[in-house]
Amino acid sequence: MPDPLPSWRGTETKKSILEFIGAVSDPESADFVPEVERVAVFDNDGTLSTEQPYAQLAFALDRAAQLGKPTTPEELKAGGIGAALALLQLTHGSITTDEFDEVVRAWIATARHPRFGRPYPAMVYQPMVELLSALTGAGFACWIISGGGADFMRAWAPDALGIPPHRVIGSTGSVTFQVGDHGPELLKGSDVAVIDDKAQKPVSIHRAVGQRPILAAGNTDGDLPMLQWTAASRHRTLELVVHHTDADREFAYDTDPVLGAGTSDLLKAAAEGAWIVIDMATDWATIYAPT
Amino acid sequence: MPDPLPSWRGTETKKSILEFIGAVSDPESADFVPEVERVAVFDNDGTLSTEQPYAQLAFALDRAAQLGKPTTPEELKAGGIGAALALLQLTHGSITTDEFDEVVRAWIATARHPRFGRPYPAMVYQPMVELLSALTGAGFACWIISGGGADFMRAWAPDALGIPPHRVIGSTGSVTFQVGDHGPELLKGSDVAVIDDKAQKPVSIHRAVGQRPILAAGNTDGDLPMLQWTAASRHRTLELVVHHTDADREFAYDTDPVLGAGTSDLLKAAAEGAWIVIDMATDWATIYAPT
Numbered sequence: 001m002p003d004p005l006p007s008w009r010g011t012e013t014k015k016s017i018l019e020f021i022g023a024v025s026d027p028e029s030a031d032f033v034p035e036v037e038r039v040a041v042f043d044n045d046g047t048l049s050t051e052q053p054y055a056q057l058a059f060a061l062d063r064a065a066q067l068g069k070p071t072t073p074e075e076l077k078a079g080g081i082g083a084a085l086a087l088l089q090l091t092h093g094s095i096t097t098d099e100f101d102e103v104v105r106a107w108i109a110t111a112r113h114p115r116f117g118r119p120y121p122a123m124v125y126q127p128m129v130e131l132l133s134a135l136t137g138a139g140f141a142c143w144i145i146s147g148g149g150a151d152f153m154r155a156w157a158p159d160a161l162g163i164p165p166h167r168v169i170g171s172t173g174s175v176t177f178q179v180g181d182h183g184p185e186l187l188k189g190s191d192v193a194v195i196d197d198k199a200q201k202p203v204s205i206h207r208a209v210g211q212r213p214i215l216a217a218g219n220t221d222g223d224l225p226m227l228q229w230t231a232a233s234r235h236r237t238l239e240l241v242v243h244h245t246d247a248d249r250e251f252a253y254d255t256d257p258v259l260g261a262g263t264s265d266l267l268k269a270a271a272e273g274a275w276i277v278i279d280m281a282t283d284w285a286t287i288y289a290p291t
Numbered sequence: 292m293p294d295p296l297p298s299w300r301g302t303e304t305k306k307s308i309l310e311f312i313g314a315v316s317d318p319e320s321a322d323f324v325p326e327v328e329r330v331a332v333f334d335n336d337g338t339l340s341t342e343q344p345y346a347q348l349a350f351a352l353d354r355a356a357q358l359g360k361p362t363t364p365e366e367l368k369a370g371g372i373g374a375a376l377a378l379l380q381l382t383h384g385s386i387t388t389d390e391f392d393e394v395v396r397a398w399i400a401t402a403r404h405p406r407f408g409r410p411y412p413a414m415v416y417q418p419m420v421e422l423l424s425a426l427t428g429a430g431f432a433c434w435i436i437s438g439g440g441a442d443f444m445r446a447w448a449p450d451a452l453g454i455p456p457h458r459v460i461g462s463t464g465s466v467t468f469q470v471g472d473h474g475p476e477l478l479k480g481s482d483v484a485v486i487d488d489k490a491q492k493p494v495s496i497h498r499a500v501g502q503r504p505i506l507a508a509g510n511t512d513g514d515l516p517m518l519q520w521t522a523a524s525r526h527r528t529l530e531l532v533v534h535h536t537d538a539d540r541e542f543a544y545d546t547d548p549v550l551g552a553g554t555s556d557l558l559k560a561a562a563e564g565a566w567i568v569i570d571m572a573t574d575w576a577t578i579y580a581p582t
Binding site: 176179 | 327388432441445455456457459463466467468469470474475476477490491493494497498499500501502516519520522523
């Protein structure tokens, strides 16, 4: 059998993950979980891909400039929530879903990460891509439950992570059906209807999946309710916390520099619940796939 | 090859459906659609199963009596929207999602249809069950996009129709995550957040599926936007309208007797768009599976 997780070093973390996958998918095991109940949920930014900067924020800034209304990260920060909403309205609203999808795909094809120079879809963590693949191979259905915009992520995440569009769940604004000049279309509004973070994450899982997961992975306190909800399953479960400890190969931080999301509650719960904390610097042999 | 639709008579309707499935799944065909884009959406009540009475309404009336606050269909009708919301709050709200699921499953196991004496899951149309199976076999992902409550349907539709819970989309109320006496739980509120009917159906398809369908089936004007949205795909599509014409074996009606949903706009669009109108009396050899 080839190693299903070649980008993971042979630490306890890797051993624990492989032991869990084996136990829940082995009909002879006391921890066996029927395939239909093998649901795994993943936060995206900071858990499956680099979140410094947020790809969606980089897109919004580029798109605002393209639309003739440029703003800088500094202006955005100084402007607070009002500036953020104005940017969102300008770059994500009053556009059909088909047009928005085209705009995002065009941006994704050319944009590059400011530090690493890679396309944003190539900023996904290779060890997590391998984990998704190993889980899929073991009969799991893997879902993304992200605070990022669903329409933004669905334009690139399915290809980059091998997860079909309907399993990419995120924040949403209102959408209106209308029969326009070009026939039936869906128009994106400029509000934020659902912010898919914190306590909304288990609610979104219930709405979108309709089943309780047995595996959950996150990296900030915004993911804590999702991991708590998963841990309370009647089945054996696995909770994973991605800890950003690698300033050389990625970033090292405990508080998200843009949105201010912390990790103290999550790390405390991880210690109490014997959840697995993935130490990027020591557990991962590779961060990004070779280009 | 055995007939994939044995409960359908050999009419033009059956021939057209089989020809469509063959064309879009044949790589040699000019109408070929890649498997990942073969999405089919179905209304439930009146399209996949008998809607006289609505199973969910029968459940609500039985549940109200069980809770010591009985009401009759006549009182409900006289009380208008206020009485309907009160019944909904009493029977669907202030209960955890796990508890609600148990309550519905217990009801489903014992309740019987007033005219046919069959369990409600056995009120699904056998010809449509065969169609779902034939589509799945041809690489389609089949979804239910219903005006009924998602939590109610997910308790029985997956078993009765062979559609996994996450592909059962319906109306929803608010849900709150909380850490209660028994650990993390999701509490159902008593409001109606999304009524999954009319223009909301294509919006729900966008949110839940993230792809445009190439097949849609419905039976009232509430399904028209879903069929219009599907018909505007860049691929070849199939639109199906279930017409209730069989008073002997099911029911014959053009206007839903409870909610008043009509069929005139849908039948007009079907005539204009050359959509297929399924005449239950002539197209279906069998309505329900033998018990």
